[in-house]
Amino acid sequence: MSSTSLDQGRIAHASLQVIDMPLGAARGGSGATQLQLVIIRLTDTDGASGSGYTYSLGPGMAATAALLEELHLPAIAGMPLEQWDRTRRHLQEATHRLGTGITQLATSAVDIAVWDLRAVRTGLPLYRLLGAHRSEVPVYGSGRATHAMSTAELVAGSRSYVDEGYRAVKLRVGMRPPAEDVARVRAVREALGDDVGIMVDANERFDLATALWMAPRLAELGVLWFEEPVATRHTEAYRMLSSRHAPPLAVGEHVLSASGFVPFAASAPIWMPDAPLAGGVSEFLRIDALAEAHGASLTPHFLPELHVHLVAAGRTTTWLEHFPLLDDLLEETLEIRNGRAAPPDRPGHGLRWDEDRLSAHRVRCAELSA
Structure with missing residues (x-):
């Protein structure tokens, strides 16, 4: 075998940048006003490139970038793409303690970049490389509901999604008195009618007693799921809630591995992994397989521009969440028509970063060549 063929598909160059961007108005139920990203770019010996990323709603990316520079990027320098699964396992062993x-988070960013590069090399959109089960996916509206909104504003934001063709919306609870939260959900239900799905997200803000009080009231309003009513670490609380009159429970944006979903197999049938946090595309595929084995369904958290591929390719996936977290850093956002979205029909995951906007918010960069 010639040296040229031996070099095909090897990582020749890797770069890293840390982005720190204020969000202006608080986004979603977390109340976040700061977005940090680590963006990884990989280039192989044939000149093909792919990108991946991870993020935090607040500080933390400096530490992630430091680990990537010390361990992950040197580990993949010169690595043939087909050896990523083995290298990924070695990285997990090295950081086990x-x-x-x-x-x-560090592994997630590299993993997404590797899968993007693999898809680019094959000339396929990522969802087709993964084995597409559908060409478009249903989307629910999630980015026009905050605790700061009045009830009238909440209704207006929800109705705007329906006017655009969405068939489901998500509301937030947990920052107002529980009875007031229920009244706000009821107002949206009355405004939208029974044919529009409503999801409710508490962002882990309730204790068990409050969640037990609210759950049957949400069920009476036909809520499709009750998301993270209590902290994810309280797995026994989820088991107790699931045995009462309650909407189906959803959990997962804070679960960072496939094994972390096992305790919820009997209590929360809707799993919400976030690929840039939970291990990237590789771990998402494992979570999808685990969900299939347990009869659960997946609807990923945030980031529709990436997750549209995983929903289109997944066996247990249902909804895609519309939430405008990365819009200010992208040249184009995911097009949604009548409440449905199709993955970009170009090689890789298709994210197009706005280089000028990234540069304006870049606080750190690093490069490594094999």
Whole structure:
């Protein structure tokens, strides 16, 4: 075999940048006003490139970038693409005593970049490389509902989604008195009618007693799911809630591995992994397989521009969440028509970063060549 063929598909160059961008008005139920990203770009010996990323709603990316520079990028320098699964396992073993969190975020960014590069090399959109099960996916509206809104504003934001063709919307609870939250959900239900799906997200803000009080009232309003009513670590609370009159429970944006979903197999049938946090595309595929084995369904958290591929390719996936987190950093956002979205029909995941906007918010960069 010639040296040229041996070099095909090897990582020749990797770059890293840290982006720190204020969000202006608080986004969603978290109340976040700061977005940090680590964006990884990989280039192979044939000149093909792919990008991946991870993020935090607040600080944390400096530590992630430091780990990537120390461990992950040197580990993939010169690596043939087909060896990523093995390298990924070695990285997990090397960071085992550090736990999840930053270690998983770092792996996620590289993993997404590797899958993007693999798809680019094959000339296929990512969802087709993964084995597409559908060409478009249903989207629910999530970005026009905050605690700061009046009830009238909440109704107006929800109705605007329906006017654009969406068939479901998500509301937030947990920052107002529980009875007031229920009244706000009821107002949206009365305004939209029974044919529009409503999801409710508490962002882990309730104790068990409050969640037990609210759950049957949400069920009476036909809520499709009750998302993260209590902290994800309280798995026994989810088991108790699931045994009462309650909407189906949803959990997962804070679960950072496939194994982390196992305790919820009997209590929360809707799993919400976030690929840039939970291990990238590789771990999402494992979570999808686990969900299929347990009869659960997946609807990923945030980031529709990437997750549209995973929903289109997944076996247990249902909804895609519309939430405008990255809009200010992209040249184009995902097009949604009549409440449905199709993955970009170009090689890779198709994210097109706005280089000028990235440069304006860049606080750190690094490069490594094999």
